[in-house]
Amino acid sequence: MFPTFRADFQIPERRRRSRCHCGKKNKPGDLFQVLPSKARGAQGQGDSGSSVPAMGSGCVCCGGVCPQVCAHRYTQVLWSGSEDQRRMVGKCYVRGNDLQLDPTDDWQTYHNEMCNSNTDYLETGMCQLGTSGGFTQNTVYFGAPGAYNWKGNSYMIQRKDWDLSEYSYKEPEDQGNLYIGYTVQVGSAILHPTDITIVTGAPRHRHMGAVFLLNQEAGGDLRRRQVLEGTQVGAYFGSAIALADLNNDGWQDLLVGAPYYFERKEEVGGAVYVFMNQAGTSFPAHPSLLLHGPSRSAFGFSVASIGDINQDGFQDVAVGAPFEGLGKVYIYHSSSRGLLREPQQVIPGEELGLPGLATFGYSLSGRMDVDENFYPDLLVGSLSDHVVLLRARPVINILHKTLVARPSVLDPALCTATSCVQVELCFAYNQSAGNPNYRRNITLAYTLEADRDRRPPRLRFARSQSAVFHGFFSMPDMRCQKLELLLMDNVRDKLRPIIISMNYSLPLRMPERPRLGLRSLDAYPVLNQAQALENHTEVHFQKECGQDNICDSNLQMQAAFVSELGQPLSRLHYSRDVRKLHLSINVTNTRSRERAGEDAHEALLTLEVPPALLLSSVRPAGTCQANETIVCELGNPFKRNQRMELLITFEVIGVTLHTRELQAQLQLSTSSHQDNLWPMTLTLLVDYTLQASLSMVSHRLQSFFGGTVMGESGMKTVEDVGSPLKYEFQVGPMGEGLAALGTLVLGLEWPYEVINGKWLLYPTEITVHGNGSWPCRPPGDLINPLNLTLSVRTPSLSGIFHLHLICIAPHLHAAGRKAGVLPSLSSYPFRSLPLPLPSPLLCSHPFLLADPFFPLQVPGDRPPSPQRRRRQLDPGGGQGPPPVTLAAAKKAKSETQLSCGSDRTRCVWLECLIPDSPVITNVTVQARVWNSTFIEDYRDFDRVRVSSWATLFLRTSIPAISMENKTVWFSVDIDSELVEDLPAEIELWLVLVAVSAGLLLLGLIILLLWKVRTPDHHWDFHSGTSRQQTLASPPFTPFLTSPPPFPHVIPTFLPSCQSHPLSHPDLTHQDIPAWLMGGDLQAGKEKPGSSGFRPHHQAGAGAGGLGIRAPQP
Incomplete structure (x- = not known):
């Protein structure tokens, strides 16, 4: 092991022929030892810092194995007076195997000082020679990245015969900090079959890095042939390079490391670019392969060609990732297509068991068989004072x-x-x-x-x-x-x-690690x-399947969706009433021209159906089983010429509005030989039929018309139009919402006008009630086009909405009839009656001709009878035909009909969108009978029936969704409330007798007066009788001086009621006490839209203003 030093040893294969003289050859199992050394400066002592450079290299020394050791931080001290100047020029040494200097070896005695220490950093004074370097058979090369303001340079010393020639490259680009020479490799078969090419890296070239390929030129210069540039800023492309013939085509390929390459989204840290040689012409601008390492691993920090470690004829490569854990070395094999993408072996530093080991894979050196077992070995360096020799096993x-x-x-x-x-x-x-x-x-x-x-x-x-x-x-x-x-x-x-x-x-x-030397592998x-x-x-x-023992089956299948009667279905008309769907399948195994039709072993039928179909039954029973798919066993074997018919019934449970089709996939299978069993897909189109309902609360309404004619300009509220109408339509829920697939629409053919353009039924408001309440506003401004004020009052229970009732207590009514004197009466708007009433009331209004008083029905009592007193639906009471009268003869012809579609009515189309709702949706249409139209055009009719219809339909652009239209008819019977002098229900002969008797009596009276006339007594008819005298007369004194028995009832009278006992010609609203006014008469003015008392106290004998005065004495 190397104590306290770190070194890169590049040991190429041994050469048989060499002109140099080396030291003794090492024995197998020996390890190199590199000892510290001192280098003498030009004018003093300079400390190299280490005999093994921070990024040094080793190479073959001719026939033996000789190390090259560089000190790239070697510094020369130049003295100038009392100050010293330091030049970090670097220095390299070549020694023999015994690390001793051999004076007879030219390689060892050559000075190897390529940088001029007398210059500053702008030239070669800080060149740091030996940052990289190596040997070939006749060449020594160095890298000097600090030269020329750290632009960098590469140097080469080449032996030709007995002469040594120096070459260098100076980048013409005027830019510093390129670091040319950071790594250097030299070899042949790169850009020329025999000439050498220098490959040097510049990791800071244009901030993305580059690799320069240089050739020799006469005169000692190196010329640039090609530049391969990096693709990512800061990736340090070119900090490590290696040459190897990856595809064994005779040309060396190039591997370039970029240890700081990253892809954040893919957790990539470091890369190695692989450029395949294009038959010596050049390298492609883009890599043929890009290898990635794990995030933050510095994958590609070192790259080395390690020879053919598996002896398959292709060169292999090692890549270092020193910061992945304790460090890892990746071994890649190659093939005829180049380097394989996946590593064949990954060697982690954790498995070596060395204490203190870190950054394993920081440097690599290969291509040398240390133990001479015919397999190249690999030397791995680190920053933790460990160098690991990895030997290849057989x-x-x-x-x-x-x-x-x-x-x-x-x-x-x-x-x-x-x-x-x-x-x-x-x-x-x-x-x-x-x-x-x-x-x-x-x-x-x-x-x-x-x-x-x-x-x-x-x-x-x-x-x-x-x-x-x-x-x-x-x-x-x-x-x-x-x-x-x-x-x-x-x-x-x-x-x-x-x-x-x-x-x-x-x-x-x-193998166990020996104490000394190396153990054989x-x-x-x-x-x-x-x-x-x-x-x-x-x-x-052994099978009965012919001489070849291979069963050649011929399974065939026909399938279709069918109806209950077995008829094929192309479309499913689905509604909520559809419950079952049938699938018919026929399977055969018969001989054909192409196939023998032999036994089909383990014949199966597999069905895949959508979730909307649930298996219900199969005939024949027990044939199929349902799990995730439906599997039917046809037979084992399904014999030659056998036939089978299956009828599979499904429950339809999941068809929705979004379902456009149902697909079933059928697949026959057998373990016999049959290669034409393709899946069959059945498609059944689905037509979805919605089932909604439409109904009405009441199909026929009753209303009335009467009073006086009022023009549009005088109308302020909808009450001025006429009596109210209210239709309520109910739309039943469909069960599933349409969403964006379509819209449910309620359309009404509304009787809008009569043929002459007058209003008929005036629509005031349409409201939709479902999960909420909102108005419906059809286009065209058809609802309340006059913008009349809508009523906020509660509709009348009796159907008489805008008329006032004249009410009296029952006991006063009976007493007045008995005494022959009319009791105190009260008139009050029916809509404002306070509830509950203190006692029952008898009420009437001037339009009733028979017995004018009827019991008033209030909320909580029984509803009023639908029969009207004036016009009974059954005049005869069911006891035979009524007597023939003039009134009966007129009523038989007093009804007419108006309907949409007739030539007397103009109708408009109103539409309301019905929202998706799980509950019943109510559509309320409120309208008013245009009173003036009926008074002017239909006063001769006692009843006008207006009828039309409403339709519920579906509006959608999807043809597969449909709904049957739902139509309901509605009508209203509008009865006349006009006062007319109808004859009494008297027989004709009585009328004739009465007329005759009256004429006779009239003649007698005239004759009598003519005979008995006297000049002394006569009546003076005059006008202008004072109100004081008139109101002092007995009939009015009790009425004005005592309050009525029901102070909550306010008197008011209709213009047509002047014949009523209370319609005194001289009675005005000023003469009525304030508690009788009730707000309907104010300041002598009539409230708009109401029917009240109108004063007639004009001077003279004006209309209705007559008074009687006693004769003067």
């Missing part, structure tokens, strides 16, 4: 390895209790280096295994009673071995052959890893 090639089984065709009937099959194995070997004297006794360990790929196996060894047997084979003494095998019981598979496999290896033995060989270390043979069963 490589053994196994020859004539044979494995034979007898009989090769097995008849189970011929097996005995001790033997059924006999196996014979034989081995022979030689040394890969071709040393004929190598005759070591080698023991191979082998393993035999029967049916390795099948469980359970069909054969077992008689000696081990298992399918595996382990044994040993000694060479060269033993030639062959024989083993017996037995057949297992109940063997089912007799078609496929039984494979008997054999693999072998050499037991690993490690001849007794510790290794197998050639390039050879196959496994062999196998086959044993066939």
Whole structure:
């Protein structure tokens, strides 16, 4: 070992011819020793710092092995007065094997001082000669990276005959810090078959590194032929280089280390670029192969050609990774295609067991057979005062390895209790280096295994009673071995052959380390890893499959999805009612032109179906089993000319809106010989039919029209339009949301106008209620186009929304009738009635003609009867036809119909999108009957029926999704509430008699007055009777001076109610107490949109303003 020093020893192969004189040759097992030395300066003593440079080298000294030792930090001290100047020029020494100076050897006596110490760092005063260097047969070369402001330089000393010539290279580029000469290699067959080429690295060239290839020129200069540049900044490309003929084509290839190369995402640290020589012309600009090392390993810090260590005819390479753990050395083999990408061996420093070892692989030197066993060895340096010699062990090639089984065709009937099959194995070997004297006794360990790929196996060894047997084979003494095998019981598979496999290896033995010298490695060989270390043979069963013992089957299959009636299906019309799907399969094994149709052993049918299909049943039963796939056993064997039909039924459980097709893959298989068993794919297109429902809470509504005509300009709220309508549609859930596949739409054909352009049913609001509530706004501004204010009041329970009711307590109503005096009445908007009421009320309004009072129904009571008092749905009460009257004759013709699609109605199309919802979605359509249209155009009809329809449909661009449209009809019966002088329900003959009697009576009265007239008494009819006198009359005094029995009811009157007892011509709103006003009459003005009392207190005999005055005395 080298104490306290680190060194690189580059020891090429020995040369037979040499002109130099070397020291004695070392013996096998000896180690070099490098001793410290001092170098004398030009004008004083200079300390080299170490006799082994920080990056030194060693090389062959002619015929022997002689070291070259460099001190690249060798410094010369130049004295100038009292100050000294130091020049780190470096120096190299060549010595013999005994490390003694031989004055007769020109190589040892040559000064080897290529740098001028009298110059400064801008020239060669800091050149650091010997940072790298080496020998060839007639050349010594050095690297000096510090020359010319650390631009660097390379020097070469070449012997021609007896003369020594010096060569150097100076980079013309005016740039410092290139470090040319950091590494140097010299050889032939690089760019010329015989001329040498200098390859030098410059790891800081343009910050990415470069490798220069130099040739000799006359005059002592080196000329640049090619520059290979690095690809990554800071990778230190060119810090290590090696030359080796990797593909054995006669030209040396180039390996360049870049120890600081990295790829962060791939955890790469360090790289080696491999450039393959292009037949001596040049090297490619890009590497043929890029080797990577682990992160932070400095892989490629050292690279060396180590010769052919496995003796396969191709040079091998070692790469150091000093910072991977304690350091590792990677061994790469090569082939005719070049260097192999994967390392053949990795030697970690941890396995050496050396205390204090670190940075193992920092430097490498190879290509020398130290122990003379015909295999090159490898020297590995480190920074921890250790140098490790790795010696190559002999490589053994196994020859004539044979494995034979007898009989090769097995008849189970011929097996005995001790033997059924006999196996014979034989081995022979030689040394890969071709040393004929190598005759070591080698023991191979082998393993035999029967049916390795099948469980359970069909054969077992008689000696081990298992399918595996382990044994040993000694060479060269033993030639062959024989083993017996037995057949297992109940063997089912007799078609496929039984494979008997054999693999072998050499037991690993490690030699003990001697105290002195080196131990021979001849007794510790290794197998050639390039050879196959496994062999196998086959044993066939005897079968009825022709003379060749190979069953040539012809399995064929036809399959289709079918309906319940067995009809093939090309499309599945899926809905929630679909539960089953059938698959029909027919399998045959018949002879054809191409195939013999022999027995198909272990015939199986495998089905792969989507998760939407679940196996339900198979006919014939017990044929198929379902696991991850469905496997059906057809027979073992499935005989010649046999046919089988399978009907497989699936449950359809997972078809969704996204399912476009169902695919089933069918595969026939057999252990017989048939190479045309391709998988069959069945595709069934899916049409998905949605099942949604549409219904209505009430298909037919009842409403009314009446009052006075109001124009659009006078309307402020929707209450001004007319009576309200409310339709509620219910959309049942589909079960699965459409998402982006389509939209469910509710469309309404809405009766918008009559043919003359007047409004018919005015839509005010559409609301959708599902998982939330939101308005529906169809395009075209069709909903509330007049922007009327929507009502926020609760609709009337009786259906009379905007009319006021005249109410009275039942006991007052009865008392007033009995006394013949009208009791106190109260009028109040029905929508504002306070609840609960203190007692039942009898209410009416002026449009009712019969008994005007009816019991008021309030929330909590029974709902009002759908029959209206004015117009009974069954006037006769079910007791025969009514009597023939004029009113009955008119009512029989007082109904008309308006519907979308007729020529009297114009309709618009309204659409609302129905969202995906797991619950029922309600669509509420609110509208108003356009009261003015019905008063103007349909006042002659007692009932107008308006009808239309709504449709629920699917809007989608996907043809495979469909839904049957759902349509519902809706209508409204709009009854007339106009006051008209209808004749009493009196028979015709009574009318005639009454008219005649009246005319007769009228004539008698006229005659009587004409006879009895007197001038003394007469009546004075005048106008302008004072309100005080009028209101003081008895009929009004109780009404105005005492509050009504129900202070919560506010009186108000309709314009058409002037015939009512309370409609006094001189009564104004000023005469009504404040508690009766109720906010409907304010400051003598009528509230817009309400029907109330209108004053008639004009002077004179204006309309309705008459008063009666007693005659004057």
